Amino acid sequence: MRSIFSGLITSKTRIKILMRLFLNPRQNAYLRELAHEFNASPSQVRDELRQLKDAGFLESHKNGRQIQYKANQKHPLFNELQSKLHQVDMIAKTKSAETQVAQKKLQKIVIVSFCSYYLSPSFYIL
8 A cells, every 4th residue: 555655754554553543543453453553563663652651752551561662642733633644544534536636736735734744854855
């Protein structure tokens, strides 16, 4: 799955985590579940979860031996990031050939506007 964030956010795994947890903010996920779902190594997912948690975008809590992660709904940028991810998700689901040019333009606007205002340079490259 190629996301429109791929050119700006350098990690595909990070994009998948953000999409998974911010589009379903009440759901928890644990490391091995995400690694299996994304067909990624647990160490790669662990690194991305740690970075997102350190940045305050994710919360975690222990459930037995597992650490559960979910979107931090109290983060000051939660609503904005969730809104942008919903827009990206809607764009990705549009299949009409007529809208491909408009999609690409809108995707760039959504991503650049969000990244230029809210994300630190370590989360994206221009």
